[in-house]
Amino acid sequence: xxxxxxxxxxxxxxxxxxxxxxxxxxxxxxxxxxxxxxxxxxxxxxxxxxxxxxxxxxxxxxxxxxxxxxxxxxxxxxxxxxxxxxxxxxxxxxxxxxxxxxxxxxxxxxxxxxxxxxxxxxxxxxxxxxxxxxxxxxxxxxxxxxxxxxxxxxxxxxxxxxxxxxxxxxxxxxxxxxxxxxxxxxxxxxxxxxxxxxxxxxxxxxxxxxxxxxxxxxxxxxxxxxxxxxxxxxxxxxxxxxxxxxxxxxxxxxxxxxxxxxxxxxxxxxxxxxxxx
Numbered sequence: 001x002x003x004x005x006x007x008x009x010x011x012x013x014x015x016x017x018x019x020x021x022x023x024x025x026x027x028x029x030x031x032x033x034x035x036x037x038x039x040x041x042x043x044x045x046x047x048x049x050x051x052x053x054x055x056x057x058x059x060x061x062x063x064x065x066x067x068x069x070x071x072x073x074x075x076x077x078x079x080x081x082x083x084x085x086x087x088x089x090x091x092x093x094x095x096x097x098x099x100x101x102x103x104x105x106x107x108x109x110x111x112x113x114x115x116x117x118x119x120x121x122x123x124x125x126x127x128x129x130x131x132x133x134x135x136x137x138x139x140x141x142x143x144x145x146x147x148x149x150x151x152x153x154x155x156x157x158x159x160x161x162x163x164x165x166x167x168x169x170x171x172x173x174x175x176x177x178x179x180x181x182x183x184x185x186x187x188x189x190x191x192x193x194x195x196x197x198x199x200x201x202x203x204x205x206x207x208x209x210x211x212x213x214x215x216x217x218x219x220x221x222x223x224x225x226x227x228x229x230x231x232x233x234x235x236x237x238x239x240x241x242x243x244x245x246x247x248x249x250x251x252x253x254x255x256x257x258x259x260x261x262x263x264x265x266x267x268x269x270x271x272x273x274x275x276x277x
Contacts, residue, residue, distance in 0.1 A: 010064030011158065013055040015088065015124045016111060016141070017048040017070045019079035020131040044079040047126025049086075050188040053195040054156065055124050056087040062158055065089045067118070071099055071110050077211055085198035085206035098216035099227050104136040106230035111137075112144045113221035114214060122165065123185040127152065138187040148180035151187045158182075 022041045044052075055066040068083040070076045071094040080091035092114065099110055115123070123145075125138030142149035150156075154175070155168040163182045168175050170189055198206070216223060224230060248264060250257040 011058055011062050011121045012064055012119045013058055013066045013122045013124065014115060014118065014120050015048070015051045015055045015066060015068045015083070016126075016137070017052065017068050017079055017083055018045045018126070018129050018131075019043070019070060019072055019076040020045045020129055042075065042078065044082045045126055045129045045131075047128060047130075047188050047190075048079075049082075049195045050190065050192050051124040051126050052083045052086050052088055053193045054188065055122075056196075057193060058122065058156070058158065059087075059089075062160055064121070067092065069094070069111060069114060071095070071102070071107055074213070080211050081203075081206045081209075082198075084209050084211075085203045086196060087198075087202070091209070091211040093211060093213050094219060095213055096216040096219075097227075098223060101228035101231065102226065103231035103233045104132070104134050104140060105232060106226055106228075108137055108140040108144055109221075109225040109230055110219070111141055113219050115141075115145065121182045121184075122158075123147075123183070125185065125187050127187050127189055135187075138185055142185040145183075145185070147183050147185055149185045149187075150178050150180055152189050153186045154189050154191045156186060156192075 019042045022043055052066070052068060055068075058064070059066050066088045067090040068080055068088045069092045070079055072079075074093065074095050076093055076095065080093060084091055094110055094114060099106075102110065123141070125141065127138075128135040129137075139149055139151065150165070150167045150169055152170040153167045154170055157166045158164070159166065164179055165182065165184050165186070166177065166179050167186060168177055170191075216226060228234075248261075250260060
């Protein structure tokens with residue numbers, strides 16, 4: 001079994017982030033049925049913003065370093081700059097045409113190749129990304145790394161002596177308290193924290209920081225596991241649902257509106273009204 005690269009000084013924290021298209025500007029390539037990212041206004045995935053914030057808070061409490069990693073075209077540099085402005089220490093972009101069109105499995109293999117070269121105690125992933133909403137990446141990456149995973153975390157503490165995480169996570173029937181040894185991967189929830197807003201000075205300084213760009217040849221590993229070639233899932237057809245206009249808009253006196261609505265429901269056999277005797 002491969003030895004986990006756990007740091008002995010402070011916490012080495014990796015936050016996986018993703019630049020996603022701004023929702024109103026989503027465009028689809030009609031040939032590949034994949035999202036068009038180049039030249040499209042984009043934002044840092046909101047769930048990943050929470051992850052960056054939590055990584056910074058953990059570093060502030062326990063010491064260490066926060067590295068953000070993303071895979072995508074070079075325009076993803078803006079997402080990394082945003083994370084650096086918040087307070088992350090280091091940024092890495094995995095960018096190469098070989099990585100294009102990847103599903104979550106191929107993306108996990110690409111991130112895996114980079115993370116295996118690094119020291120890490122905690123890996124943080126967003127609960128999901130708003131452009132695909134699969135929620136697969138974090139769990140799949142943890143499985144590939146063969147480390148524990150705690151999903152849907154709303155609070156996290158670290159026992160630096162016993163080298164373990166104590167987390168509160170959302171569950172179907174309430175909140176569960178889970179412990180796991182380092183290294184560990186966690187995924188975020190919106191109740192985990194309230195992300196900070198960088199100051200103008202922090203935003204300017206972030207643009208001066210060096211961001212490492214890693215190509216496929218530099219990353220190494222099995223290139224057949226990256227991009228479209230390494231993606232066992234694919235989109236057969238993708239389309240926008242037709243816009244639907246409301247069939248009935250009721251205005252005016254509320255009492256009259258209720259009577260009209262009830263009559264319409266009766267006409268469609270949706271409700272059955274019985275008189276009281």
